[in-house]
Amino acid sequence: MKQQLQLLARLQEIDLHIDRHEGNLARLPLEVQEIARSLVVLRREMGEAREKLAATEKDLRRKEQDMAVEQEKIKRSERRLLAIKNQKEYNALSREIKLGKKLVGDLEEVILTAMTEMDNLNKFLERREGEYAASEESLNEKKAEAERTSKDAEEALSSLKRERVALVHDIDDHVMKRYTTIKRARGNAVAEMANGSCSGCNMAVPPQMTIQVLKQEECLECPNCHRILYVRPENVPELNRLQA
Numbered sequence: 001m002k003q004q005l006q007l008l009a010r011l012q013e014i015d016l017h018i019d020r021h022e023g024n025l026a027r028l029p030l031e032v033q034e035i036a037r038s039l040v041v042l043r044r045e046m047g048e049a050r051e052k053l054a055a056t057e058k059d060l061r062r063k064e065q066d067m068a069v070e071q072e073k074i075k076r077s078e079r080r081l082l083a084i085k086n087q088k089e090y091n092a093l094s095r096e097i098k099l100g101k102k103l104v105g106d107l108e109e110v111i112l113t114a115m116t117e118m119d120n121l122n123k124f125l126e127r128r129e130g131e132y133a134a135s136e137e138s139l140n141e142k143k144a145e146a147e148r149t150s151k152d153a154e155e156a157l158s159s160l161k162r163e164r165v166a167l168v169h170d171i172d173d174h175v176m177k178r179y180t181t182i183k184r185a186r187g188n189a190v191a192e193m194a195n196g197s198c199s200g201c202n203m204a205v206p207p208q209m210t211i212q213v214l215k216q217e218e219c220l221e222c223p224n225c226h227r228i229l230y231v232r233p234e235n236v237p238e239l240n241r242l243q244a
């Protein structure tokens, strides 16, 4: 049984490596996809902002033209005003000039608002372009990492799985069955007993059981988490102290 327990401990190490590699193989493509998706979102946002910028600019130019026309009209009216002798005509034209100036004032405000909006859009675009460049870079890095990791993981997995087959061959069927059942329920099936405690759940193992575990004559489970308890060979001399 002592040898069986050591084999189980080694099997668990191998299984942890296998799980880690398989986790990486599954995780990295998802991360790559996520970055690719964020790039699509950024591209769409930038496209929308550019369209809005173009529309705002077009509107701004139109308003600037309207304002120039209005200012020209005011100038002409002001020149005409100097030549008018009739009071009624003078008043009418003065009113027209006043209205024109109000219109120019309104246009100026609209133009200022549009300029501020363009400014904000340009700043937004600049930020998004920066984010896009950074995302693109991290996408390339992740892709390279995914390729490297996949290659490494596949190599490691094939050698780990070879070693696993050899180990399982030497483990008794009923022990293996318990290992598999506990692993499925707990994530890992074997826990080292160190300083009288189960390293799986950190609970103290009852003293009588501690001795039995140290003897390594049976396949014993932690009474609390039901993981199979084993001791590292270098910790076994503890037994001599306990029996003394």
Ligand SMILES: [Zn+2]
Pocket (backbone or CB within 6 Å): 191, 198, 199, 200, 201, 202, 203, 222, 223, 224, 225, 226, 227
């Ligand atoms: Zn435990």
